[in-house]
Amino acid sequence: MKAWALSGAPKQLWPKDLNQQLLTAKKSGDLIIGVDRGALLLKEMGMKIDVAEGDFDSLQKNELRLIEQNVRDIRYSIPEKDLTDTEMAIRCAFIDYHVSYLTLFGATGGRLDHFLSNLFMVLKPEFNQFAEKIELIDQQNSIRFYNCGHHVIKKLSTYKYFGVIPLTAVKNLKIAGAKYNLNDFNGVNPISFSSNEFLLNVNQFGLSFEKGVVAVIQSRDVNRFQNIK
Structure with missing residues (x-):
C-alpha cells in the first residue's frame, strides 16, 4: 500500500x-x-x-x-x-x-x-x-531523495529539466549519461547542480556518490514567456 x-x-x-x-x-x-x-x-x-x-x-x-x-x-x-x-x-x-x-x-x-x-x-x-x-x-517539480550508492534516475514524462542537489557533504558525486555530466565532485556544503537535461531519446541517467544525501528535482517551466501585459 x-x-x-x-x-x-x-x-x-x-x-x-x-x-x-x-x-x-x-x-x-x-x-x-x-x-x-x-x-x-x-x-x-x-x-x-x-x-x-x-x-x-x-x-x-x-x-x-x-x-x-x-x-x-x-x-x-x-x-x-x-x-x-x-x-x-x-x-x-x-x-x-x-x-x-x-x-x-x-x-x-x-x-x-x-x-x-x-x-x-x-x-x-x-x-x-x-x-x-x-x-x-x-x-512544477518532483523532488526525490537518495542516500549514498549507485542509482538510475528515470525520466518523468512531463518534466524537461532536472537538478541534483547535495543536501550534505558528499564524496565522489557522479552524474553520468546526462546533457551535463559530473565526475567525482567532493563538497561540504549544500549546492544545486541545476538546469540539467536528459539526453535525447535517453530516459535515464546515472547518479552515484559514496557519502551524503542528495535530492533530485525534476522540473518544468510554467508560462516561461510571461509578460506583465
Whole structure:
C-alpha cells in the first residue's frame, strides 16, 4: 500500500491533475492523509480521508469539527513540539500503516521555512531510513531523495529539466549519461547542480556518490514567456 498526503500550501501550486491522482489512489486502496489544513482541503475536494494529522492550528473550530465528524483516525498534536506536522504524518504512514511509498503534495509552497523543513527532514536519522520512499510534488517539480550508492534516475514524462542537489557533504558525486555530466565532485556544503537535461531519446541517467544525501528535482517551466501585459 502507498500513501498520499496533502499539506496546506496554496492550491495554485498544486499539480493540475491532483484530484484525479488522488481518486486513482483511493480506488487502488491507498492511504489518504490530510496534514493539518490539508485535511480540510481534501474534504472540500470530496475525498474520503483515512488519517488527519496535525496540531490543526490553521483550522477554525467549525472546520475542525467537520474533520472530526468525517475522519475516523485523527492524530492530534500540540503546536509546541519537536516534529513538524509533515514529519508526524511520515511517521504515521511508515511506522503505523507500513506503507511502501509516500507522495506529499502541498509541501513545497507558501512559507519558505516550511518548505526548507520538508526538504531537509530526510537528514534526521528517524526519517532518513525512509528517504528513498518519499516524493514531494507540486505544479512544477518532483523532488526525490537518495542516500549514498549507485542509482538510475528515470525520466518523468512531463518534466524537461532536472537538478541534483547535495543536501550534505558528499564524496565522489557522479552524474553520468546526462546533457551535463559530473565526475567525482567532493563538497561540504549544500549546492544545486541545476538546469540539467536528459539526453535525447535517453530516459535515464546515472547518479552515484559514496557519502551524503542528495535530492533530485525534476522540473518544468510554467508560462516561461510571461509578460506583465
